Amino acid sequence: MYKLCFNRSVSAAALAVLVCCASAHAQLGGTMPSGAVAGASAPRTVLNGALRERTWTDAGNTVINEYATSTGQIVAYAWQGPTMPDLHALLGKYADSYQAGAAAAAGSGNLHASRVARSDVIVESGGPMRGYVGRAWLPAALPAGVTSDDIQ
Template identity: 45%
Template sequence: MRRAFLLMLLLSLLQGALAYAALGSSPSNFGATPVRQAARSLAAAGADSTAVYTVSQSTLDSGTVVREYVDADGKVFAVSWNGPSLPDLRTLLGDKFAVLTNAAAKRPKAGHSQLALAQQDVVIVSGGHMRAYAGHAWIPAALPAGFDTSAIE
């Protein structure tokens, strides 16, 4: 089953959805005009009222929805995906993609396509099956003060 997971990751790289940035850098360009959702303030959570983040949502040709959570400095601190196929995870996760593939390779006889890892520098949760994939990832040190990770859709 590990081969199936690695094959799934490889196929996601070949699906043709182009992106130009990654987790921890500027928002991605998936070849479609992203829908910028309203800036969200964390003031209600008791944080500094100037702490704002924006959610950028793109729908890929495959129908998969990708959301990028961008801080006030323009850096992506979290991403999520949900849809019939995986987005280009290598591009979406950037240098954190190696963490994902290393964790997948260490799983002995993975009996399912679920993967959850929490490390000091990144948290990645990915799972699903054909035509129903979902996941999210974030950089704990980059989260705005007061941000609740359960808000990641």
């Protein structure tokens, strides 16, 4: 009985941590929190004020850069690290579009890199095991003067 209660307590605590961490970071197209968020850097202005950038490290030790417009809309993510980030969590409502594009591109033969370009979202990812890099952005939402090359 003690073991069962302990396991439930541990499971409940783990779920609470996941919910807290997931809610601390917005999704592509969402709004970057204006205040401080545990585990994330304070937003800084980049590209002459065209974007705000905030950085955090996920549970797999992957560094994620989040880019938002001056109004706070998240328009891009870039990542680098030993594990792939949770793309479903990062892409939010754009995850289904990405998955449809990825399924259509399956079998391209490239095991180390992929590029899924949809009208609403573009996702590039690749790298060897434990050396993943990638980025995702909303092409129509990038501010004037900002290109995909600026997302790093």
